Amino acid sequence: MRLILTRHYKTRNNEDDRIMGWGDSPPGLDWKADIDFVDDCLRQCGLEFDAVYSSDLERSRQTAAVHAVRFGIPMVNSRPELNEVNYGQLLNRKKDSVAKEYPQHKKNPDLVYPGGESFRQMQQRSVAFLSSLALERPQQTLLIVSHAGVIRGIVSHYLGLDYANHLKQRISFRYIGDLLFESSRCIRYDELGNPSGFVENGVIDLPYECNEKVV
Numbered sequence: 001m002r003l004i005l006t007r008h009y010k011t012r013n014n015e016d017d018r019i020m021g022w023g024d025s026p027p028g029l030d031w032k033a034d035i036d037f038v039d040d041c042l043r044q045c046g047l048e049f050d051a052v053y054s055s056d057l058e059r060s061r062q063t064a065a066v067h068a069v070r071f072g073i074p075m076v077n078s079r080p081e082l083n084e085v086n087y088g089q090l091l092n093r094k095k096d097s098v099a100k101e102y103p104q105h106k107k108n109p110d111l112v113y114p115g116g117e118s119f120r121q122m123q124q125r126s127v128a129f130l131s132s133l134a135l136e137r138p139q140q141t142l143l144i145v146s147h148a149g150v151i152r153g154i155v156s157h158y159l160g161l162d163y164a165n166h167l168k169q170r171i172s173f174r175y176i177g178d179l180l181f182e183s184s185r186c187i188r189y190d191e192l193g194n195p196s197g198f199v200e201n202g203v204i205d206l207p208y209e210c211n212e213k214v215v
Contacts, residue, residue, distance in 0.1 A: 001134040002141040005177035006038055007148055008059040017095050021087030024058040034173040035066050041176055041193050049073055050140035055082035064145040081129035084147035088116025106167040119167060123153030131184040155198055158186035159210055169197030186210050
């Protein structure tokens with residue numbers, strides 16, 4: 001399976017630096033420009049898709065719906081396993097105030113947010129879903145629209161990186177991850193859009209050949 005992994009459009013909460021998690025927020029200014037950028041990159045690479053997936057959160061579903069129409073895919077498969085981390089009671093809080101109240105925020109992947117879940121739990125559900133999808137659709141090319149937290153967890157897992165050290169890596173709204181699977185194992189990782197923090201900060205070079213180790 002070849003998996004193209006992207007992020008949803010920018011929301012007003014993103015612009016205001018507020019926590020969303022399982023909540024949602026209206027699109028921000030110029031939100032279509034990021035979608036147009038991603039589509040242009042995908043077309044320049046000559047990509048065609050067998051199916052489009054999203055989380056079941058509105059910002060992800062709506063972004064995926066735009067991509068699906070433009071690539072002639074009749075429907076979007078929305079899955080809760082691809083949802084952002086559930087921040088529970090911290091919904092809509094300013095991110096700087098959360099960091100002050102919870103010193104382990106985005107430092108400890110096992111921190112369970114009040115009324116929500118931990119980054120580790122989110123990573124486990126999203127990775128389990130992708131691994132099963134790779135077995136179900138071994139010869140297909142899929143587009144997935146998800147969230148920055150999910151993307152960090154997926155990249156950290158399949159590239160064998162220590163998760164705790166990468167909870168803050170930048171994931172642009174113009175990020176495009178390119179993962180090649182052999183059975184349920186990712187064997188190669190690349191990026192087609194704006195570089196992630198994993199690349200900008202010198203953690204990996206592209207293309208990255210994955211090994212057997214996962215964290």
